[in-house]
Amino acid sequence: MQRLLDAGLAVFAERGYHATRVDDVVRVARTSHGTFYLYFANKEDLLRALAVDCAARLETLSGAIGPIDAGPAGFGALRAFLADFLAVYERYGPVIRAWMEGQVGDPEVDRLGLHAFAAIRSVLTDRMRTVGAVADDEVAATALMAMIERFSYVVASQRLAGDDDVVLDTVAQIVHRGFFGAPGPTPA
Amino acid sequence: MQRLLDAGLAVFAERGYHATRVDDVVRVARTSHGTFYLYFANKEDLLRALAVDCAARLETLSGAIGPIDAGPAGFGALRAFLADFLAVYERYGPVIRAWMEGQVGDPEVDRLGLHAFAAIRSVLTDRMRTVGAVADDEVAATALMAMIERFSYVVASQRLAGDDDVVLDTVAQIVHRGFFGAPGPTPA
Amino acid sequence: MQRLLDAGLAVFAERGYHATRVDDVVRVARTSHGTFYLYFANKEDLLRALAVDCAARLETLSGAIGPIDAGPAGFGALRAFLADFLAVYERYGPVIRAWMEGQVGDPEVDRLGLHAFAAIRSVLTDRMRTVGAVADDEVAATALMAMIERFSYVVASQRLAGDDDVVLDTVAQIVHRGFFGAPGPTPA
Amino acid sequence: MQRLLDAGLAVFAERGYHATRVDDVVRVARTSHGTFYLYFANKEDLLRALAVDCAARLETLSGAIGPIDAGPAGFGALRAFLADFLAVYERYGPVIRAWMEGQVGDPEVDRLGLHAFAAIRSVLTDRMRTVGAVADDEVAATALMAMIERFSYVVASQRLAGDDDVVLDTVAQIVHRGFFGAPGPTPA
DNA sequence: CATGAATGAGTGTTCATTCAT
DNA sequence: AATGAATGAACACTCATTCAT
Incomplete structure (x- = not known):
């Protein structure tokens, strides 16, 4: 999902890869944890x-x-x-x-x-x-x-x-x- | 203490700062968690x-x-x-x-x-x-x-x-x- | 959440506030640490x-x-x-x-x-x-x-x-x- | 040792029994951990x-x-x-x-x-x-x-x-x- | 397809206690 | 008798991941 990719880039850019929590990505993408793992294995x-x-x-x-x-x-x-x-x-x-x-x-x-x-x-x-x-x-x-x-x-x-x-x-x-x-x- | 500084550099170099666990540093320095926190706040x-x-x-x-x-x-x-x-x-x-x-x-x-x-x-x-x-x-x-x-x-x-x-x-x-x-x- | 409140009262009553470990509360409430911190900051x-x-x-x-x-x-x-x-x-x-x-x-x-x-x-x-x-x-x-x-x-x-x-x-x-x-x- | 007993009372009074650390007692009594355990089992x-x-x-x-x-x-x-x-x-x-x-x-x-x-x-x-x-x-x-x-x-x-x-x-x-x-x- | 509550392994940190000096 | 550096078990808290709905 495009929104997740964009959110990922945004949060990785802000916090760095290690410091970003899936929760942040999900919140920025305005979706849920479940959806995240629907599109990405981890x-x-x-x-x-x-x-x-x-x-x-x-x-x-x-x-x-x-x-x-x-x-x-x-x-x-x-x-x-x-x-x-x-x-x-x-x-x-x-x-x-x-x-x-x-x-x-x-x-x-x-x-x-x-x-x-x-x-x-x-x-x-x-x-x-x-x-x-x-x-x-x-x-x-x-x-x-x-x-x-x-x-x-x-x-x-x-x-x-x-x-x-x-x-x-x-x-x-x-x-x-x-x-x-x-x-x-x-x-x- | 010197051993901890050296161990810190070694493990940070190998795993990167975020990925190193205090446990790694302590093991490399051949000391204990308690000792680590004796010299460093975190x-x-x-x-x-x-x-x-x-x-x-x-x-x-x-x-x-x-x-x-x-x-x-x-x-x-x-x-x-x-x-x-x-x-x-x-x-x-x-x-x-x-x-x-x-x-x-x-x-x-x-x-x-x-x-x-x-x-x-x-x-x-x-x-x-x-x-x-x-x-x-x-x-x-x-x-x-x-x-x-x-x-x-x-x-x-x-x-x-x-x-x-x-x-x-x-x-x-x-x-x-x-x-x-x-x-x-x-x-x- | 109600189960956690009840468990909290039960364990606090038995052991006293300082002596109760979150683990006790969680066990009595039959839930997990994660759930505890979902509802309470600490x-x-x-x-x-x-x-x-x-x-x-x-x-x-x-x-x-x-x-x-x-x-x-x-x-x-x-x-x-x-x-x-x-x-x-x-x-x-x-x-x-x-x-x-x-x-x-x-x-x-x-x-x-x-x-x-x-x-x-x-x-x-x-x-x-x-x-x-x-x-x-x-x-x-x-x-x-x-x-x-x-x-x-x-x-x-x-x-x-x-x-x-x-x-x-x-x-x-x-x-x-x-x-x-x-x-x-x-x-x- | 009298200084330890006094220090104990002082720190227990201030922080309460559970919250006082042996370290506090020892510091107030101006002595060492070793000495504490010389006089008290724990x-x-x-x-x-x-x-x-x-x-x-x-x-x-x-x-x-x-x-x-x-x-x-x-x-x-x-x-x-x-x-x-x-x-x-x-x-x-x-x-x-x-x-x-x-x-x-x-x-x-x-x-x-x-x-x-x-x-x-x-x-x-x-x-x-x-x-x-x-x-x-x-x-x-x-x-x-x-x-x-x-x-x-x-x-x-x-x-x-x-x-x-x-x-x-x-x-x-x-x-x-x-x-x-x-x-x-x-x-x- | 989508959700979000629930999970628990993993990690940082504390502190009572020991022991070589 | 006195010291204080060292220890490690115990505990609080986080967060990637799952699954029933």
Whole structure:
């Protein structure tokens, strides 16, 4: 049931996965405990369902990453990817955080996360492979994902003052230069 | 008491803060429940004590950050800072993760984390202010901290294959170039 | 819920408030811990609920006290009040004892008790004020309540051998004469 | 050890027997847990020791009760007894309350209390037996003791406003008239 | 399909008691 | 005799899960 999925995301976002009680989800979804267990085997299963949705969204997103090179077009592609990722994070933040924090305990949830992130990392390393400007592509891609996740977190939770566009520009700039050594577009 | 602090870090690292039972900590420390509550008011209080220690370590660390400029000396200072942070993370990872994941609920723990990270961010933005190469210093410092924390996590949890030196070089390179636009030392 | 209230009274009566474990109440009520906490926030809350009921019963009772004078009618009114109080005590003894022993720690329970007893004391002093035969009305009313509570206790707990009617007569006699100096009805 | 006995009385008086922790007693007595268990087998044993002392005091007191008749001399004897009892209560209140509330669980404590009170009741019924003015001597004595205990409690805990002499007079008056039907001394 | 009262295993916390020093 | 750190059994309370309606 859609209302339960939405409620789950809302409560996970507010309290975190471990601290949310099924009771909270049920109350926010304006339904009953019985109904919850009609659609989900248990609390973990709700997260699993959300993880499936999120993974699908990220799949689409990673398929749409354009070639990232040292020039302005590459910068644009990178910035677009960051913006897309942020959009997914705004809805599926709790799922992505559960993946990054890696302590849910459910192997299926972990698997979905590892798979989704591996796909993105693989596309990114592929798109940026030509450069060879960094010592280790795998490390670079991991660091990049970490940075993107955190930046999405601080933006999504409004812990970072400032206009979203400037934030996106700044992060894209750092990443672009970090990976290509190119100066990138001059900051406004 | 030292045994309890060590056990706390070990179990928090393995299971995560929410999932660790006092019973686990007590078993690892080879002591009893009674003894635990002799030294700590409750589970949160153990994390608080660890947070105090960790904050002190980070305080020292942030005081030792040298000037970071576009040249090789700046690169060295940055790499040294990353290495130092990683060393702290290797012990206090669970505390730092609790801070980043921000869902412990104890205001004192939060305060310690915010304070410690603000100190580091402030030193970093100060040391790197002259450059003016990024659109927003605050955003840059936040993104930087996020990246450092995640990179420490993947290194500390051995989720990243590869020699630590190469990892440090790669991350330092990305960061240095990202913030200064300089090519940095040629990767080996 | 009614079963829990009854079980609470039964176990409080048998073991005393402090010594009763929630487990006892639950076992007597033939229900589970979960159900207990569904209806009551904690053990104190159960006592509180009982205290509310008891206070209501005493409220009714104190409203029904007739004018108590030196004559046979006054004696009858007093005896009737004692009998009524005893009836309430037979069910709510543990609550009344908790009030008299005054060591529950819950301000709301204390408030209910003080209020209920103040109401009775106030009616009694009012009804008996005309006499002026005692040095201090407030002291007299307090001593009277104490005597009534204890007498109820020993009767309710069968610690006093003898027919209830004789006991009632004896106490009413002592009280009536104590307050009015009148000989009262000749003991049978 | 005397300091432990004193501390026990102090803490029992403040918190009640069930709610006092050995730790409190030890802290007030400025000694250690080890020392406590050097002198007393357990917490109950402390109460038992205090009960022995209190019983001895009451023994003395009950031996000193003079003949109580309807005249002024009887009133004086009664008032003197009340004053003596109050003096004992001021120190041993917690013990007497433990006896009256009858829920300590230790048979020896109960036995001491029952014995001490039985002695007083027996002396009182003996001293007042000649009168024959009440329906049941045993009931009368029980009610009397109850009244005395409560009156001592409210006086000792300063829950009753007013000069102690007036309180003593009032209670003695009520009791004297209650048991003898005599008007007693005119209140001042 | 939907409900929500009932359940009880699991966990945090307390505190009387012990014993090595 | 005195200490106080250590113990663990006992208890209060929570919350994911079930099932009769």
